[in-house]
Amino acid sequence: MDLESLYVRYGPMVLRRCRALLxxxxxALETMQDTFVxxxxxxxxxxxxxxxxxxxxTATHLCLNHIRTRKxxxxxxxxxxxxxxxxxxxxxxxxxxxQLLGAVFGGVHTSTATMAxxxxxxxxxxxxxxxxxxxxxxxxxxxxxxxxxxxxxxxFHDEP
Amino acid sequence: MMNHRPVPDLLLxxxxxxxxxxxxxxxxxxxxxxxEALEARLxxxxxxxxxxLVSYPPRVIVHKIQERTENARGNFPGGQRMARMAFVSLSLxxxxxxxxxxxxxxxDGTQEPRFTPGNPGTVVGTTRIKGSDSLMVFLKTSGxxxxxxxxxxxxxxxxxxxxxxxxxxxxxxxSVDGRGAVTLHFPRSPKQSTSLAQRPAPRAYExxxxxxxxxxxxxxxxxxxxxxxxxxxxxxxxxxxxxxxxFGDLPGVEGEVSVLLMKKQEPTND
Numbered sequence: 001m002d003l004e005s006l007y008v009r010y011g012p013m014v015l016r017r018c019r020a021l022l023x024x025x026x027x028a029l030e031t032m033q034d035t036f037v038x039x040x041x042x043x044x045x046x047x048x049x050x051x052x053x054x055x056x057x058t059a060t061h062l063c064l065n066h067i068r069t070r071k072x073x074x075x076x077x078x079x080x081x082x083x084x085x086x087x088x089x090x091x092x093x094x095x096x097x098x099q100l101l102g103a104v105f106g107g108v109h110t111s112t113a114t115m116a117x118x119x120x121x122x123x124x125x126x127x128x129x130x131x132x133x134x135x136x137x138x139x140x141x142x143x144x145x146x147x148x149x150x151x152x153x154x155x156f157h158d159e160p
Numbered sequence: 161m162m163n164h165r166p167v168p169d170l171l172l173x174x175x176x177x178x179x180x181x182x183x184x185x186x187x188x189x190x191x192x193x194x195x196e197a198l199e200a201r202l203x204x205x206x207x208x209x210x211x212x213l214v215s216y217p218p219r220v221i222v223h224k225i226q227e228r229t230e231n232a233r234g235n236f237p238g239g240q241r242m243a244r245m246a247f248v249s250l251s252l253x254x255x256x257x258x259x260x261x262x263x264x265x266x267x268d269g270t271q272e273p274r275f276t277p278g279n280p281g282t283v284v285g286t287t288r289i290k291g292s293d294s295l296m297v298f299l300k301t302s303g304x305x306x307x308x309x310x311x312x313x314x315x316x317x318x319x320x321x322x323x324x325x326x327x328x329x330x331x332x333x334x335s336v337d338g339r340g341a342v343t344l345h346f347p348r349s350p351k352q353s354t355s356l357a358q359r360p361a362p363r364a365y366e367x368x369x370x371x372x373x374x375x376x377x378x379x380x381x382x383x384x385x386x387x388x389x390x391x392x393x394x395x396x397x398x399x400x401x402x403x404x405x406x407f408g409d410l411p412g413v414e415g416e417v418s419v420l421l422m423k424k425q426e427p428t429n430d
Contacts (some may be wrong), residue, residue, distance in 0.1 A: 003225060004218045008294060009307055012212040016205075020169070030217065035277065036225045037232055052179045080271045118169055123168045131181075132170065 007036065010051055014059050021063035021117075031066060033058045053132045060114045112143050119144060167191065167198060176205055178299075178306030190359040206323075206362075213294055214325050221342070258318045293326040293375040293415040295378035300364055310403070314421045321362050326380040328414055332381075332390055338372030338423060345376075351388040356380075372423050375400050379407050380415040 014035050018028035038058045049051065118129045119140075126144075130137045172216055174180040175188050192199050297308045298321045308314065321346060332354050333345040344350065346359055367374060379390060386417065390407060397406050405416045 004222050005309065007218050007221055007225070008213060009177065009216075010294070011216070012205075012209040013177070015212055015216070016169070016173075018206065031220065033225050033228055037228045040229050041232070050179050052174050052220070056173070118170070122170060123165060124170060128168070128171070 003036070003040070006039065006051065011036075011054050012050065014055050017056055018063055019060045021060065022066060027066060031059065031062050034062055038062075053134070057114050057132055059117070060117055064113050064117070112147050115143055116147060117138060167201075172202060172205060173200075176202060176209075198325060202233055202402060209324050210323060214327065217327065220296065293328070293378060293380050293417045294324065295376060295417045295419055296323045297321070297376055297419050297421065298323065307420065308421060310419055311422055313424050314367055314374065315424045316367055318367045319364050321364050323362055324359075324378045326356060326378070326415065328380040328382055329356060330357075330383060330385050331356045331375065331380045332379045332385050332387055332393065335374055335376045336394050336397065336400050337370035337374050338366070339370045340395065341370065343390055344387070344391060347387065350391065354381070354387060356387040367423075370423065371425075372403055374421045374423065375418055377406065377416065377418040377422070379413055381412045382414060383412055385412060386410070 011032065013139050015028060015032045018031040018035070019025065022028045022031065035055055039055060044052065115129055115133060118124045118132060119126065124132065126137050126140050129135075130140045133140070171184065171188065173181060177187055178185075180188065192202065299306045299308050299314065300319045300321055307322070314320070322333060324331065324346075331346065335343045335345060337343075345363075345365075347354055348360075352358075377394070379385060389410060393407060393410065400406075401420060403418065403420060406418050407413045
């Protein structure tokens with residue numbers, strides 16, 4: 001499939017993903033283009049075998065990079081960064097997401113961050129996350145458990 | 161499994177793309193059948209697909225992606241960048257010299273250029289095709305819609321849906337099958353307006369048993385199109401499987417895109 005066909009088929013999905021995470025049309029558009037750059041770089045690998053999963057997780061990854069940069073150098077004063085991601089309705093779960101993603105942006109491996117967003121924000125099951133990331137369910141479970149442990153540790157150290 | 165939680169966006173996106181595993185697609189189709197809100201989300205995605213591709217036309221975005229890809233590849237260390245620039249400059253000089261030699265040789269009558277303005281060998285219609293016109297054909301299966309691409313196989317009885325868009329104001333959608341039968345999809349009749357602002361909601365069509373192929377064609381224009389003339393041209397067209405433009409030389413026609421679907425050969429009982 002050529003680039004134009006790939007864009008026509010997957011571009012809207014990728015842009016919607018970037019819009020949802022970034023809440024910034026211009027940045028979302030740029031990130032969408034960068035997502036396709038990554039697809040081209042990946043060439044004939046597994047990326048082209050399952051483009052929607054590859055593009056979705058790559059877009060998520062790139063959006064997290066932008067969000068992390070914003071946290072270090074806030075562009076919009078008072079912007080609640082994590083709330084932009086935590087689009088889930090349930091307040092209790094959103095609190096969990098804030099804790100998890102707070103740790104993610106502190107330096108947890110990016111693919112684990114993507115995993116956390118897919119599972120805790122987007123509501124995918126472990127099996128669905130595993131399929132999207134081309135990983136085993138046990139691998140995903142282990143990584144998320146590790147992430148939770150780190151969050152608890154960091155919370156403990158943050159206590160006065 | 162999906163009954164007790166909101167369907168995640170990714171699953172809905174993959175369902176629309178036809179990339180959800182069969183089991184999950186069937187489960188989601190079942191949910192869609194009894195959930196108007198979920199069906200509305202799916203329909204909103206379809207409409208948003210169209211809106212995004214109109215707002216950000218493929219030709220423009222593809223160019224930007226290619227530029228970004230080149231820029232990403234061009235991040236060489238200083239010495240390599242200089243060498244690359246020198247190579248590009250040298251290539252441009254060589255192309256100019258060779259080009260000048262080629263056309264000067266042609267102009268003295270020793271050999272005709274392969275393409276010149278007005279040369280009958282040039283396909284006029286292709287120069288008018290707008291990259292941002294788009295015609296999409298979807299195969300509908302048990303609540304799902306899978307995008308069909310050029311030369312994909314279909315069968316008699318398959319139900320398809322057409323979606324089309326253009327930055328131009330007028331358009332005509334028609335199809336020609338392997339028997340040469342021409343069907344007008346938009347407008348509904350030759351006497352109706354070709355204004356795309358008046359196009360109806362997407363409709364589903366069931367493919368009949370015509371052999372070999374079905375070619376769907378979207379013709380666009382700034383002004384009203386002569387539907388009868390287009391139908392007449394389609395009926396008289398010769399090789400419709402080549403994909404060559406059919407209408408590029410008709411007055412007012414600005415763009416033409418088509419999707420050719422190949423008909424599967426049904427087994428015979430002979």
